[in-house]
Amino acid sequence: MFFSRFIAGFKGGIHPPENKFYSEGKKFSYLPIPHVCYVPLQQHIGKPARPIVEVGQAVEEGQLIGEADGFISANVHSPVPGKVIDIVHHPTVFSPKSLCIVIETEGAFTSSQQSRVPSSWESFSRDELIASIKEAGIVGLGGAAFPTHVKLSPPATKPIDTLIVNGAECEPYLTVDDMLMQTFPHEIIEGIRIAMKTLGVERAIIGVEDNKPDAIRALRKVLLETNAPTITLVSLKTKYPQGAEKQLIKALLRREVPSGGLPMDVGVVVQNVGTIYAIREAVLYKKPLYERFITISGPIVKNPGNYKVRFGTKISDIIDEIGGLLDEPVKVIMGGPMCGIALDTLEIPVVKGTSGVLFFGKNKIESENFLTCIRCGRCVAACPAGLLPCDISILVEKNLTDALAMYHLFDCIMCGSCSFVCPSKRPISHFIKLGQQRLKSASTRMT
Ligand code: SF4
Ligand code: SF4
Numbered sequence: 393m394f395f396s397r398f399i400a401g402f403k404g405g406i407h408p409p410e411n412k413f414y415s416e417g418k419k420f421s422y423l424p425i426p427h428v429c430y431v432p433l434q435q436h437i438g439k440p441a442r443p444i445v446e447v448g449q450a451v452e453e454g455q456l457i458g459e460a461d462g463f464i465s466a467n468v469h470s471p472v473p474g475k476v477i478d479i480v481h482h483p484t485v486f487s488p489k490s491l492c493i494v495i496e497t498e499g500a501f502t503s504s505q506q507s508r509v510p511s512s513w514e515s516f517s518r519d520e521l522i523a524s525i526k527e528a529g530i531v532g533l534g535g536a537a538f539p540t541h542v543k544l545s546p547p548a549t550k551p552i553d554t555l556i557v558n559g560a561e562c563e564p565y566l567t568v569d570d571m572l573m574q575t576f577p578h579e580i581i582e583g584i585r586i587a588m589k590t591l592g593v594e595r596a597i598i599g600v601e602d603n604k605p606d607a608i609r610a611l612r613k614v615l616l617e618t619n620a621p622t623i624t625l626v627s628l629k630t631k632y633p634q635g636a637e638k639q640l641i642k643a644l645l646r647r648e649v650p651s652g653g654l655p656m657d658v659g660v661v662v663q664n665v666g667t668i669y670a671i672r673e674a675v676l677y678k679k680p681l682y683e684r685f686i687t688i689s690g691p692i693v694k695n696p697g698n699y700k701v702r703f704g705t706k707i708s709d710i711i712d713e714i715g716g717l718l719d720e721p722v723k724v725i726m727g728g729p730m731c732g733i734a735l736d737t738l739e740i741p742v743v744k745g746t747s748g749v750l751f752f753g754k755n756k757i758e759s760e761n762f763l764t765c766i767r768c769g770r771c772v773a774a775c776p777a778g779l780l781p782c783d784i785s786i787l788v789e790k791n792l793t794d795a796l797a798m799y800h801l802f803d804c805i806m807c808g809s810c811s812f813v814c815p816s817k818r819p820i821s822h823f824i825k826l827g828q829q830r831l832k833s834a835s836t837r838m839t
Contacts, residue, residue: 402639404776405631406809408564408730410603414689415567417606418697420575423713429471429704430492431457432484435743436531437538438464443493449476450499454506454680457493460526466539466744467529469680471702473499483737485726485746492741495704510676513586521590521675528674529681529744534558534569534635534664535727537745540671543661544590550656555593556644557584559600559607559665560628560635563728566748568687569665571698573600573607577614580665583672584623590671591661596623597644598665601630632730633807637662639776651803666747687748692719701742707749708738719753730808763816771810771820777803781810785823793830801828 434440441458451457451470458468474497481489513521526541546552557580561569573580584596600608611625628634628643638649640662647658655662663671666684673679682703689696694715701710707724711717725732726746742749771781777800784799801824810820 401629401631401634402642402776403778404774404809405633405639406774406812407630408632408812410630411564411689412567412570412603414565414691414693414696415687415698416570418567418571420571420685420698420700422700423702423705423710425472425497425702426705426709427497428477429474429495429497429702430482430484430706430739430741431468431471431495431704432482432486432490432492432741432743433458433468434484434486434490435468435537435703435745436466437536438462438466440491441465441468441529443479443491445476445493447476447478450474451476451495454682456680457495460529460539464539464542466531467527467680468493469529469682470495471682471704472497483740485733485735485740485743492704506680507678511678513589513675516589516675518590518592521586524675524678525590525671528670528679530667530670530674531681531744532664533666533670533684533744533747535731535745535747537743540663540667543663544587546591546656546661551659552591552593552656552661553595553659554645554661555584555588555591555596556640556655556660556662557587557596557598557665557668558635558637558640558662559598559604559611560640561604562601562630562632562635563730563732563747564632565689565750566687566728567689568685568698568747570604570607572665572669572685573604574610576669577607577610579672580611580668581614581618581620581623583668585620586675587663587668587671588622593661594622598623598625599628599634599640599644600625601634602627603630632809633776633805636776636805636807638805651800681744684742684744684746686742686746688714688750689748690751692717692721692751692753694718701746703743704741706739706741707735710742710749711738711751717751717753721751722754723752725750725752730812731806762814762818765816765818768815770813770815774809774813776807776809777805779804781820781824784827785810785818785820788823788827788830793827793834796827796831799827801831804828
Protein backbone atom coordinates (compact mmCIF):
# COMPACT_ATOMS: atom_id res chain seq x y z
CA MET A 393 0.00 0.00 0.00
CA PHE A 394 1.25 3.43 -0.87
CA PHE A 395 -0.04 6.54 0.82
CA SER A 396 0.70 9.98 -0.50
CA ARG A 397 -0.40 13.50 0.17
CA PHE A 398 -1.06 15.22 -3.09
CA ILE A 399 -0.88 19.00 -3.17
CA ALA A 400 -1.24 19.87 -6.85
CA GLY A 401 -4.72 19.53 -8.22
CA PHE A 402 -6.49 20.90 -11.26
CA LYS A 403 -6.94 24.25 -12.90
CA GLY A 404 -9.66 26.56 -11.55
CA GLY A 405 -12.02 25.56 -8.77
CA ILE A 406 -13.28 27.38 -5.69
CA HIS A 407 -13.50 27.11 -1.90
CA PRO A 408 -17.15 27.53 -0.92
CA PRO A 409 -18.04 27.36 2.80
CA GLU A 410 -18.05 23.63 3.58
CA ASN A 411 -20.92 23.65 6.09
CA LYS A 412 -20.35 19.98 6.76
CA PHE A 413 -20.47 20.53 10.52
CA TYR A 414 -24.25 19.98 10.62
CA SER A 415 -23.92 16.24 9.95
CA GLU A 416 -20.16 15.58 10.18
CA GLY A 417 -19.29 12.65 12.45
CA LYS A 418 -22.97 11.68 12.88
CA LYS A 419 -23.20 7.90 12.80
CA PHE A 420 -25.68 6.27 10.42
CA SER A 421 -29.30 6.04 11.56
CA TYR A 422 -31.99 4.04 9.80
CA LEU A 423 -35.14 5.87 8.77
CA PRO A 424 -38.34 3.89 9.43
CA ILE A 425 -39.83 2.00 6.49
CA PRO A 426 -42.36 4.23 4.71
CA HIS A 427 -46.01 3.22 4.63
CA VAL A 428 -46.18 3.89 0.88
CA CYS A 429 -43.26 4.02 -1.58
CA TYR A 430 -43.26 5.71 -5.00
CA VAL A 431 -40.58 3.77 -6.86
CA PRO A 432 -39.59 5.41 -10.17
CA LEU A 433 -38.67 3.20 -13.13
CA GLN A 434 -36.22 5.92 -14.17
CA GLN A 435 -33.61 6.21 -11.45
CA HIS A 436 -30.59 6.16 -13.75
CA ILE A 437 -29.09 7.66 -16.90
CA GLY A 438 -30.48 5.85 -19.94
CA LYS A 439 -33.77 4.20 -20.77
CA PRO A 440 -36.29 3.69 -17.94
CA ALA A 441 -36.81 0.14 -16.69
CA ARG A 442 -39.87 -1.76 -17.98
CA PRO A 443 -42.49 -2.56 -15.29
CA ILE A 444 -42.95 -6.31 -14.77
CA VAL A 445 -45.54 -6.23 -11.96
CA GLU A 446 -49.25 -5.46 -12.00
CA VAL A 447 -51.55 -3.51 -9.71
CA GLY A 448 -52.73 -5.80 -6.91
CA GLN A 449 -49.64 -8.03 -7.05
CA ALA A 450 -47.81 -8.87 -3.82
CA VAL A 451 -44.04 -8.19 -3.84
CA GLU A 452 -41.15 -9.11 -1.56
CA GLU A 453 -38.41 -6.79 -0.36
CA GLY A 454 -35.76 -6.77 -3.10
CA GLN A 455 -37.99 -8.35 -5.76
CA LEU A 456 -37.38 -7.25 -9.35
CA ILE A 457 -40.26 -4.94 -10.32
CA GLY A 458 -38.73 -3.12 -13.30
CA GLU A 459 -36.47 -4.79 -15.84
CA ALA A 460 -33.58 -2.96 -17.53
CA ASP A 461 -34.76 -2.03 -21.00
CA GLY A 462 -31.80 -1.85 -23.37
CA PHE A 463 -28.02 -1.55 -23.06
CA ILE A 464 -27.97 1.62 -20.96
CA SER A 465 -30.66 0.94 -18.40
CA ALA A 466 -30.87 -0.61 -14.92
CA ASN A 467 -33.08 -3.02 -13.00
CA VAL A 468 -35.38 -1.62 -10.31
CA HIS A 469 -36.32 -3.62 -7.19
CA SER A 470 -39.00 -3.26 -4.55
CA PRO A 471 -37.64 -1.44 -1.48
CA VAL A 472 -40.27 -2.97 0.80
CA PRO A 473 -42.52 -6.03 1.05
CA GLY A 474 -46.11 -5.19 0.22
CA LYS A 475 -48.67 -4.79 -2.50
CA VAL A 476 -48.55 -2.81 -5.74
CA ILE A 477 -51.43 -0.38 -5.34
CA ASP A 478 -50.86 1.71 -8.46
CA ILE A 479 -48.57 2.39 -11.42
CA VAL A 480 -48.79 6.12 -12.06
CA HIS A 481 -46.97 9.17 -13.33
CA HIS A 482 -45.56 11.08 -10.37
CA PRO A 483 -43.01 13.90 -9.96
CA THR A 484 -39.41 12.75 -9.54
CA VAL A 485 -36.03 14.42 -9.69
CA PHE A 486 -35.78 13.31 -13.35
CA SER A 487 -39.13 14.57 -14.59
CA PRO A 488 -42.38 16.20 -13.38
CA LYS A 489 -44.19 13.07 -14.62
CA SER A 490 -42.24 9.86 -14.32
CA LEU A 491 -43.72 6.37 -14.22
CA CYS A 492 -43.65 5.03 -10.65
CA ILE A 493 -44.70 1.76 -9.08
CA VAL A 494 -46.59 2.58 -5.90
CA ILE A 495 -46.15 -0.04 -3.17
CA GLU A 496 -48.01 -0.17 0.13
CA THR A 497 -45.89 -1.82 2.80
CA GLU A 498 -47.32 -4.98 4.33
CA GLY A 499 -46.18 -8.48 5.24
CA ALA A 500 -42.88 -9.90 6.37
CA PHE A 501 -39.37 -8.84 5.41
CA THR A 502 -38.39 -12.09 3.69
CA SER A 503 -35.94 -10.67 1.21
CA SER A 504 -36.11 -11.94 -2.31
CA GLN A 505 -33.14 -14.20 -3.24
CA GLN A 506 -30.71 -12.38 -0.94
CA SER A 507 -28.16 -14.44 0.95
CA ARG A 508 -26.75 -13.97 4.45
CA VAL A 509 -23.76 -16.15 3.61
CA PRO A 510 -21.15 -14.25 1.60
CA SER A 511 -20.13 -15.69 -1.76
CA SER A 512 -16.47 -16.45 -2.36
CA TRP A 513 -16.23 -13.88 -5.11
CA GLU A 514 -12.57 -14.68 -5.89
CA SER A 515 -13.75 -17.72 -7.83
CA PHE A 516 -16.19 -15.69 -9.96
CA SER A 517 -15.32 -14.91 -13.56
CA ARG A 518 -15.47 -11.30 -14.77
CA ASP A 519 -18.68 -12.11 -16.65
CA GLU A 520 -20.24 -13.50 -13.48
CA LEU A 521 -19.26 -10.39 -11.53
CA ILE A 522 -20.75 -8.12 -14.20
CA ALA A 523 -23.94 -10.23 -14.19
CA SER A 524 -24.28 -9.88 -10.39
CA ILE A 525 -23.83 -6.10 -10.56
CA LYS A 526 -26.30 -5.79 -13.44
CA GLU A 527 -28.87 -8.02 -11.75
CA ALA A 528 -28.71 -5.86 -8.59
CA GLY A 529 -29.44 -2.68 -10.55
CA ILE A 530 -26.29 -0.89 -9.33
CA VAL A 531 -25.79 2.64 -10.69
CA GLY A 532 -23.32 5.39 -9.82
CA LEU A 533 -24.22 6.62 -6.33
CA GLY A 534 -22.18 9.80 -6.52
CA GLY A 535 -25.16 11.46 -8.20
CA ALA A 536 -24.62 10.63 -11.88
CA ALA A 537 -26.57 7.33 -11.65
CA PHE A 538 -24.94 5.81 -14.74
CA PRO A 539 -25.48 2.00 -14.85
CA THR A 540 -22.39 0.47 -13.21
CA HIS A 541 -22.33 -2.78 -15.21
CA VAL A 542 -21.93 -0.71 -18.38
CA LYS A 543 -19.15 1.41 -16.87
CA LEU A 544 -17.31 -1.71 -15.76
CA SER A 545 -17.53 -3.22 -19.27
CA PRO A 546 -15.61 -0.77 -21.47
CA PRO A 547 -15.18 -1.74 -25.14
CA ALA A 548 -12.00 -3.66 -26.10
CA THR A 549 -10.86 -0.58 -28.03
CA LYS A 550 -10.54 1.33 -24.72
CA PRO A 551 -8.06 -0.55 -22.54
CA ILE A 552 -8.28 0.43 -18.87
CA ASP A 553 -5.28 0.39 -16.55
CA THR A 554 -6.57 2.21 -13.45
CA LEU A 555 -9.65 2.23 -11.27
CA ILE A 556 -10.07 5.54 -9.45
CA VAL A 557 -12.25 5.44 -6.35
CA ASN A 558 -13.87 8.77 -5.65
CA GLY A 559 -13.96 9.59 -1.95
CA ALA A 560 -13.54 13.32 -2.48
CA GLU A 561 -17.10 14.35 -1.54
CA CYS A 562 -16.32 17.96 -2.41
CA GLU A 563 -19.92 19.24 -2.27
CA PRO A 564 -20.64 21.42 0.79
CA TYR A 565 -22.97 19.95 3.46
CA LEU A 566 -22.67 16.32 2.27
CA THR A 567 -20.94 13.92 4.67
CA VAL A 568 -22.37 10.54 3.70
CA ASP A 569 -19.28 9.29 1.84
CA ASP A 570 -17.06 10.46 4.68
CA MET A 571 -19.12 8.46 7.16
CA LEU A 572 -19.21 5.45 4.80
CA MET A 573 -15.40 5.38 4.64
CA GLN A 574 -15.12 5.77 8.42
CA THR A 575 -17.73 3.09 9.17
CA PHE A 576 -17.04 0.49 6.49
CA PRO A 577 -13.36 0.71 5.48
CA HIS A 578 -12.95 -3.09 5.23
CA GLU A 579 -16.03 -3.37 3.05
CA ILE A 580 -14.84 -0.58 0.78
CA ILE A 581 -11.40 -2.10 0.30
CA GLU A 582 -12.98 -5.48 -0.50
CA GLY A 583 -15.41 -3.74 -2.89
CA ILE A 584 -12.44 -2.13 -4.62
CA ARG A 585 -10.79 -5.51 -5.08
CA ILE A 586 -14.03 -6.84 -6.59
CA ALA A 587 -14.28 -3.86 -8.95
CA MET A 588 -10.59 -4.29 -9.93
CA LYS A 589 -11.20 -7.92 -10.84
CA THR A 590 -14.36 -6.99 -12.75
CA LEU A 591 -12.43 -4.43 -14.77
CA GLY A 592 -9.31 -6.57 -15.09
CA VAL A 593 -6.98 -3.87 -13.72
CA GLU A 594 -3.95 -4.18 -11.45
CA ARG A 595 -4.10 -0.68 -9.99
CA ALA A 596 -6.62 1.31 -7.95
CA ILE A 597 -6.25 4.78 -6.44
CA ILE A 598 -8.57 6.10 -3.74
CA GLY A 599 -8.77 9.91 -3.70
CA VAL A 600 -10.03 11.51 -0.47
CA GLU A 601 -10.02 15.24 0.28
CA ASP A 602 -7.83 16.21 3.22
CA ASN A 603 -10.82 17.58 5.16
CA LYS A 604 -11.71 13.94 6.02
CA PRO A 605 -8.85 12.84 8.28
CA ASP A 606 -10.89 10.15 10.08
CA ALA A 607 -11.85 8.49 6.79
CA ILE A 608 -8.24 8.61 5.60
CA ARG A 609 -7.06 7.07 8.87
CA ALA A 610 -9.65 4.28 8.69
CA LEU A 611 -8.82 3.33 5.09
CA ARG A 612 -5.07 3.55 5.69
CA LYS A 613 -5.34 1.19 8.68
CA VAL A 614 -7.20 -1.43 6.62
CA LEU A 615 -4.77 -1.11 3.72
CA LEU A 616 -1.83 -1.66 6.08
CA GLU A 617 -3.53 -4.65 7.74
CA THR A 618 -4.50 -6.33 4.48
CA ASN A 619 -1.24 -5.66 2.63
CA ALA A 620 -2.82 -4.40 -0.59
CA PRO A 621 0.13 -3.07 -2.62
CA THR A 622 -1.95 -2.40 -5.74
CA ILE A 623 -4.29 0.02 -3.96
CA THR A 624 -3.01 3.54 -3.30
CA LEU A 625 -4.67 6.02 -0.98
CA VAL A 626 -4.13 9.69 -1.84
CA SER A 627 -5.07 12.66 0.32
CA LEU A 628 -6.21 15.43 -1.99
CA LYS A 629 -6.19 19.12 -1.34
CA THR A 630 -9.71 20.26 -0.51
CA LYS A 631 -11.03 22.23 -3.44
CA TYR A 632 -14.36 22.22 -5.26
CA PRO A 633 -15.05 20.38 -7.68
CA GLN A 634 -12.32 17.89 -6.76
CA GLY A 635 -14.83 15.02 -7.02
CA ALA A 636 -15.69 15.67 -10.69
CA GLU A 637 -14.34 12.80 -12.77
CA LYS A 638 -12.10 14.77 -15.12
CA GLN A 639 -10.66 16.89 -12.29
CA LEU A 640 -10.01 13.80 -10.15
CA ILE A 641 -8.19 12.07 -13.01
CA LYS A 642 -6.11 15.19 -13.63
CA ALA A 643 -5.22 15.52 -9.95
CA LEU A 644 -4.36 11.85 -9.41
CA LEU A 645 -2.81 10.79 -12.71
CA ARG A 646 -1.98 14.04 -14.54
CA ARG A 647 -4.03 12.69 -17.47
CA GLU A 648 -6.26 15.07 -19.41
CA VAL A 649 -9.61 13.70 -20.63
CA PRO A 650 -10.01 15.22 -24.13
CA SER A 651 -12.81 17.66 -24.95
CA GLY A 652 -15.97 15.64 -25.52
CA GLY A 653 -14.20 12.50 -24.24
CA LEU A 654 -14.71 10.09 -21.36
CA PRO A 655 -12.39 8.77 -18.63
CA MET A 656 -12.05 5.50 -20.56
CA ASP A 657 -10.34 7.52 -23.34
CA VAL A 658 -7.39 7.90 -20.96
CA GLY A 659 -7.52 4.36 -19.55
CA VAL A 660 -9.51 5.13 -16.41
CA VAL A 661 -12.81 4.14 -14.82
CA VAL A 662 -14.01 6.20 -11.85
CA GLN A 663 -16.38 4.80 -9.20
CA ASN A 664 -17.74 6.57 -6.14
CA VAL A 665 -17.12 4.93 -2.72
CA GLY A 666 -20.87 4.44 -2.26
CA THR A 667 -21.05 2.53 -5.53
CA ILE A 668 -18.09 0.40 -4.46
CA TYR A 669 -19.94 -0.46 -1.24
CA ALA A 670 -23.08 -1.40 -3.21
CA ILE A 671 -21.03 -3.54 -5.65
CA ARG A 672 -19.72 -5.60 -2.74
CA GLU A 673 -23.22 -6.09 -1.30
CA ALA A 674 -24.50 -7.20 -4.71
CA VAL A 675 -21.67 -9.65 -5.36
CA LEU A 676 -21.32 -11.11 -1.86
CA TYR A 677 -24.96 -11.16 -0.75
CA LYS A 678 -26.96 -10.79 -4.00
CA LYS A 679 -28.39 -7.65 -2.47
CA PRO A 680 -30.27 -5.47 -4.96
CA LEU A 681 -29.92 -1.71 -4.72
CA TYR A 682 -33.17 -0.65 -3.05
CA GLU A 683 -31.84 1.58 -0.24
CA ARG A 684 -28.82 3.79 0.42
CA PHE A 685 -27.17 6.12 2.92
CA ILE A 686 -27.83 9.84 2.41
CA THR A 687 -27.06 13.09 4.24
CA ILE A 688 -30.05 15.07 5.47
CA SER A 689 -28.88 18.53 6.41
CA GLY A 690 -29.28 22.28 6.25
CA PRO A 691 -29.77 25.15 8.70
CA ILE A 692 -33.43 24.40 9.40
CA VAL A 693 -33.16 20.64 9.97
CA LYS A 694 -33.76 19.72 13.63
CA ASN A 695 -31.71 16.52 13.49
CA PRO A 696 -29.26 16.72 10.62
CA GLY A 697 -27.32 13.51 10.04
CA ASN A 698 -26.54 10.55 7.84
CA TYR A 699 -29.45 8.19 7.32
CA LYS A 700 -30.24 4.97 5.50
CA VAL A 701 -33.35 5.46 3.38
CA ARG A 702 -35.44 3.15 1.17
CA PHE A 703 -35.89 4.32 -2.40
CA GLY A 704 -39.37 5.61 -3.05
CA THR A 705 -39.57 7.39 0.33
CA LYS A 706 -41.06 10.83 -0.29
CA ILE A 707 -39.26 13.90 1.05
CA SER A 708 -42.43 14.86 2.94
CA ASP A 709 -42.24 11.52 4.83
CA ILE A 710 -38.55 12.08 5.63
CA ILE A 711 -39.26 15.41 7.31
CA ASP A 712 -41.60 13.76 9.83
CA GLU A 713 -39.24 10.86 10.52
CA ILE A 714 -36.21 13.03 11.32
CA GLY A 715 -38.12 15.13 13.82
CA GLY A 716 -39.24 17.99 11.61
CA LEU A 717 -37.85 21.37 10.59
CA LEU A 718 -37.14 24.53 12.59
CA ASP A 719 -38.66 26.80 9.97
CA GLU A 720 -40.74 26.74 6.81
CA PRO A 721 -38.55 25.36 3.98
CA VAL A 722 -38.04 27.91 1.22
CA LYS A 723 -35.55 25.88 -0.76
CA VAL A 724 -35.09 22.09 -0.76
CA ILE A 725 -32.22 20.60 -2.74
CA MET A 726 -31.69 16.98 -3.72
CA GLY A 727 -27.91 16.46 -3.79
CA GLY A 728 -25.35 19.09 -2.86
CA PRO A 729 -25.92 22.85 -3.04
CA MET A 730 -23.57 23.27 -6.03
CA CYS A 731 -24.67 20.47 -8.37
CA GLY A 732 -27.96 19.39 -6.79
CA ILE A 733 -31.47 19.99 -8.04
CA ALA A 734 -33.90 22.36 -6.33
CA LEU A 735 -37.22 20.60 -5.77
CA ASP A 736 -40.58 22.22 -6.41
CA THR A 737 -42.55 19.65 -4.46
CA LEU A 738 -41.89 17.55 -1.36
CA GLU A 739 -43.71 14.63 -3.01
CA ILE A 740 -40.51 13.71 -4.87
CA PRO A 741 -39.07 10.38 -3.70
CA VAL A 742 -35.48 9.45 -2.82
CA VAL A 743 -33.84 7.53 -5.68
CA LYS A 744 -30.54 5.74 -6.33
CA GLY A 745 -28.68 8.95 -7.20
CA THR A 746 -29.80 10.86 -4.08
CA SER A 747 -26.68 11.61 -2.06
CA GLY A 748 -28.43 14.10 0.19
CA VAL A 749 -31.44 16.29 0.85
CA LEU A 750 -30.83 19.84 2.08
CA PHE A 751 -33.39 22.20 3.61
CA PHE A 752 -33.02 25.98 3.71
CA GLY A 753 -35.24 28.64 5.26
CA LYS A 754 -35.76 32.20 4.11
CA ASN A 755 -32.58 33.56 5.74
CA LYS A 756 -30.32 31.59 3.44
CA ILE A 757 -32.04 32.38 0.16
CA GLU A 758 -30.52 35.03 -2.01
CA SER A 759 -32.40 37.28 -4.38
CA GLU A 760 -33.31 35.79 -7.74
CA ASN A 761 -32.37 39.05 -9.49
CA PHE A 762 -29.09 39.23 -11.33
CA LEU A 763 -27.16 42.07 -12.94
CA THR A 764 -25.22 42.56 -16.15
CA CYS A 765 -21.74 41.12 -16.54
CA ILE A 766 -19.00 43.53 -15.47
CA ARG A 767 -16.25 41.49 -17.20
CA CYS A 768 -14.39 40.85 -13.95
CA GLY A 769 -13.12 37.47 -15.19
CA ARG A 770 -13.74 35.63 -11.91
CA CYS A 771 -15.89 32.98 -13.61
CA VAL A 772 -13.15 32.28 -16.14
CA ALA A 773 -10.56 31.83 -13.40
CA ALA A 774 -12.89 29.51 -11.46
CA CYS A 775 -13.96 27.31 -14.36
CA PRO A 776 -12.23 23.89 -14.07
CA ALA A 777 -13.23 23.04 -17.64
CA GLY A 778 -11.34 25.99 -19.14
CA LEU A 779 -14.49 27.59 -20.62
CA LEU A 780 -15.54 31.23 -20.97
CA PRO A 781 -18.67 31.19 -18.80
CA CYS A 782 -19.21 34.97 -19.02
CA ASP A 783 -19.33 35.00 -22.83
CA ILE A 784 -21.56 31.93 -22.95
CA SER A 785 -24.04 33.42 -20.47
CA ILE A 786 -24.28 36.63 -22.49
CA LEU A 787 -24.81 34.77 -25.79
CA VAL A 788 -27.54 32.62 -24.27
CA GLU A 789 -29.18 35.65 -22.66
CA LYS A 790 -29.24 37.41 -26.03
CA ASN A 791 -30.47 34.23 -27.75
CA LEU A 792 -27.47 34.09 -30.13
CA THR A 793 -27.47 30.29 -30.46
CA ASP A 794 -25.42 30.10 -33.68
CA ALA A 795 -22.50 31.86 -32.02
CA LEU A 796 -22.45 29.30 -29.18
CA ALA A 797 -21.13 26.46 -31.33
CA MET A 798 -17.45 27.35 -30.83
CA TYR A 799 -17.63 27.61 -27.01
CA HIS A 800 -17.44 23.87 -26.11
CA LEU A 801 -20.59 24.04 -23.98
CA PHE A 802 -20.75 20.26 -23.66
CA ASP A 803 -17.44 20.24 -21.76
CA CYS A 804 -19.23 22.03 -18.91
CA ILE A 805 -19.51 19.71 -15.89
CA MET A 806 -22.28 21.83 -14.33
CA CYS A 807 -20.23 22.39 -11.19
CA GLY A 808 -21.71 25.84 -10.56
CA SER A 809 -18.33 27.41 -9.66
CA CYS A 810 -18.88 30.24 -12.15
CA SER A 811 -22.27 31.19 -10.66
CA PHE A 812 -20.82 30.97 -7.15
CA VAL A 813 -18.06 33.54 -7.75
CA CYS A 814 -20.02 35.95 -9.96
CA PRO A 815 -20.42 39.36 -8.23
CA SER A 816 -23.38 40.11 -10.53
CA LYS A 817 -25.11 36.94 -9.24
CA ARG A 818 -25.61 35.72 -12.79
CA PRO A 819 -27.07 32.18 -12.95
CA ILE A 820 -24.35 31.18 -15.40
CA SER A 821 -24.64 27.41 -15.15
CA HIS A 822 -28.39 27.67 -15.83
CA PHE A 823 -27.61 29.74 -18.91
CA ILE A 824 -25.17 27.05 -20.01
CA LYS A 825 -27.75 24.29 -19.58
CA LEU A 826 -30.21 26.35 -21.61
CA GLY A 827 -27.53 26.91 -24.26
CA GLN A 828 -26.88 23.15 -24.45
CA GLN A 829 -30.61 22.51 -24.95
CA ARG A 830 -30.79 25.11 -27.72
CA LEU A 831 -27.73 23.68 -29.48
CA LYS A 832 -29.22 20.17 -29.28
CA SER A 833 -32.55 21.39 -30.72
CA ALA A 834 -30.73 23.28 -33.48
CA SER A 835 -28.72 20.19 -34.47
CA THR A 836 -31.89 18.02 -34.40
CA ARG A 837 -33.62 20.49 -36.74
CA MET A 838 -30.68 20.30 -39.15
CA THR A 839 -30.65 16.48 -39.33
S1 SF4 B 1 -18.88 26.81 -17.04
FE1 SF4 B 1 -19.53 24.82 -16.33
S2 SF4 B 1 -17.64 23.78 -15.75
FE2 SF4 B 1 -17.18 25.97 -15.90
S3 SF4 B 1 -17.46 26.75 -13.81
FE3 SF4 B 1 -19.40 27.05 -14.87
S4 SF4 B 1 -20.60 25.22 -14.39
FE4 SF4 B 1 -18.45 24.74 -13.88
S1 SF4 C 1 -17.99 36.50 -12.85
FE1 SF4 C 1 -19.95 37.38 -13.51
S2 SF4 C 1 -19.55 39.55 -13.77
FE2 SF4 C 1 -17.54 38.50 -13.67
S3 SF4 C 1 -17.04 38.07 -15.83
FE3 SF4 C 1 -18.09 36.28 -15.07
S4 SF4 C 1 -20.23 36.63 -15.59
FE4 SF4 C 1 -19.22 38.60 -15.75
